[in-house]
Amino acid sequence: MVQQNIVRVVNPNDLEVIRKSKNYLSRIVIRDGLVLHSKNTDELIHALFPTLPTSFTVITDSTVNKTYGLKILGIFSKIAKTNLIVVSPGEKSKTFRSCLKIIRELSRLNVDRDAVVVLLGGGVVGDLGGFAASIYKRGIRQVHVPTTLLAQIDSSIGGKNGVNTADGKNQVGTVRQPDAVLVDPKFLETLPSSQILNGIGETIKYGVIASSAIFKSLEENCPFRVQDLSRLVEPCCRIKARVVSKDEFDLNFRSILNYGHTIGHAVEASSHYKLGHGLAVMIGMLCEGWIARELGIFESSDFTRQNALIKKILPKSTAPRLSAMASKSIRRYALGDKKNTEGKLMMSLPQKIGKMHSTATGSYRIEIPLQMVEPSVAYAKTALNTEK
Numbered sequence: 551m552v553q554q555n556i557v558r559v560v561n562p563n564d565l566e567v568i569r570k571s572k573n574y575l576s577r578i579v580i581r582d583g584l585v586l587h588s589k590n591t592d593e594l595i596h597a598l599f600p601t602l603p604t605s606f607t608v609i610t611d612s613t614v615n616k617t618y619g620l621k622i623l624g625i626f627s628k629i630a631k632t633n634l635i636v637v638s639p640g641e642k643s644k645t646f647r648s649c650l651k652i653i654r655e656l657s658r659l660n661v662d663r664d665a666v667v668v669l670l671g672g673g674v675v676g677d678l679g680g681f682a683a684s685i686y687k688r689g690i691r692q693v694h695v696p697t698t699l700l701a702q703i704d705s706s707i708g709g710k711n712g713v714n715t716a717d718g719k720n721q722v723g724t725v726r727q728p729d730a731v732l733v734d735p736k737f738l739e740t741l742p743s744s745q746i747l748n749g750i751g752e753t754i755k756y757g758v759i760a761s762s763a764i765f766k767s768l769e770e771n772c773p774f775r776v777q778d779l780s781r782l783v784e785p786c787c788r789i790k791a792r793v794v795s796k797d798e799f800d801l802n803f804r805s806i807l808n809y810g811h812t813i814g815h816a817v818e819a820s821s822h823y824k825l826g827h828g829l830a831v832m833i834g835m836l837c838e839g840w841i842a843r844e845l846g847i848f849e850s851s852d853f854t855r856q857n858a859l860i861k862k863i864l865p866k867s868t869a870p871r872l873s874a875m876a877s878k879s880i881r882r883y884a885l886g887d888k889k890n891t892e893g894k895l896m897m898s899l900p901q902k903i904g905k906m907h908s909t910a911t912g913s914y915r916i917e918i919p920l921q922m923v924e925p926s927v928a929y930a931k932t933a934l935n936t937e938k
């Protein structure tokens with residue numbers, strides 16, 4: 551079944567096109583300074599919401615709130631009554647408990663079904679607040695204002711949200727498209743370099759799964775300046791929007807976005823979430839890339855190229871942190887991954903840089919023998935411990 555009108559990247563300078571794009575479930579607007587330096591953000595919001603919401607509720611974390619809270623409240627409160635809900639920063643907030651706190655706060659503030667929630671922050675705020683908004687009164691509208699590289703190019707687009715449970719990452723969640731995503735790379739200027747690195751993990755992923763041009767640009771620009779990364783935001787968003795529009799509910803093609811994530815999430819969980827998502831995904835790509843090469847799917851020269859870039863980017867401290875993790879624990883979490891079916895380990899693997907593998911029947915997911923996980927982790931441990 552071909553799905554239409556899911557996500558569209560719209561031109562911020564053409565408000566008429568934005569108004570007409572209302573039959574898309576989600577609109578993505580990208581421009582340097584779009585939120586932080588624009589004088590007509592309220593016109594943009596009017597174009598996105600011709601029937602104005604009864605209120606806005608900005609949900610953010612305390613770190614982002616310190617720098618940007620007032621500015622964002624100022625923008626939205628010019629249009630309608632605007633509330634603020636602040637959560638603690640970091641992955642530890644992605645729980646049912648925090649979600650319930652948000653829901654109770656929304657009730658206390660009398661937020662009704664015609665209101666809009668504004669998710670200002672990184673992937674944690676987006677996933678947690680997006681989940682709360684998607685179940686509060688059976689779901690209210692949401693706008694993402696992503697402030698990390700990872701959130702701008704990945705987590706704010708596509709409608710997936712959720713919280714972690716004791717069994718692993720993102721075990722509970724929904725798919726609900728945000729009405730709009732306002733992407734302003736200017737936010738990246740205050741982002742600590744460790745968080746920039748997290749986003750780079752996903753940028754490499756886009757390069758491997760869909761764009762040799764993005765991959766080449768990363769190779770050429772490493773070590774990165776914020777301007778170089780800002781230029782990659784829009785091409786990455788366009789890939790994500792295209793993939794999600796083809797397969798919103800992850801029936802097949804959307805699984806290409808999970809490259810590096812089956813083992814990446816398992817590494818993240820094994821580190822008790824101390825290792826950032828993007829770093830874990832880079833390790834996941836080393837492991838899953840190895841599996842793809844062993845299975846004769848991934849071209850050997852491209853596997854080497856992928857790993858050379860990842861090794862150049864990963865901080866030296868990653869090697870001892872990975873070495874300290876038991877491969878068995880990683881295997882256990884990988885088997886519990888929600889992308890698996892009937893207890894079988896499923897992965898999406900690359901064929902070459904810029905192209906994912908699909909089977910003769912057109913499936914982008916293939917079954918992986920469970921016994922390949924531990925050797926793949928052993929490979930990554932050795933690769934990271936050898937000289938760059």
Ligand SMILES: NC(=O)c1ccc[n+]([C@@H]2O[C@H](COP(=O)([O-])OP(=O)(O)OC[C@H]3O[C@@H](n4cnc5c(N)ncnc54)[C@H](O)[C@@H]3O)[C@@H](O)[C@H]2O)c1
Pocket residue numbers: 611612613614639640641644671672673674675677697698699700701704705706707708709710711719720737738739740741742745748749827
């Ligand atoms: N829903 C999806 O499709 C999807 C996709 C990828 C990742 N994710 C999820 O995203 C989460 C990771 O997101 P993240 O990497 O953005 O982490 P994050 O949300 O924890 O943000 C990282 C840190 O940066 C701070 N921060 C945010 N913006 C800042 C700015 N502009 N300046 C200074 N500090 C800033 C935050 O306060 C936080 O401490 C994970 O939970 C992951 O599972 C979801």
Ligand SMILES: [Zn+2]
Pocket residue numbers: 704752811827831
């Ligand atoms: Zn990811």
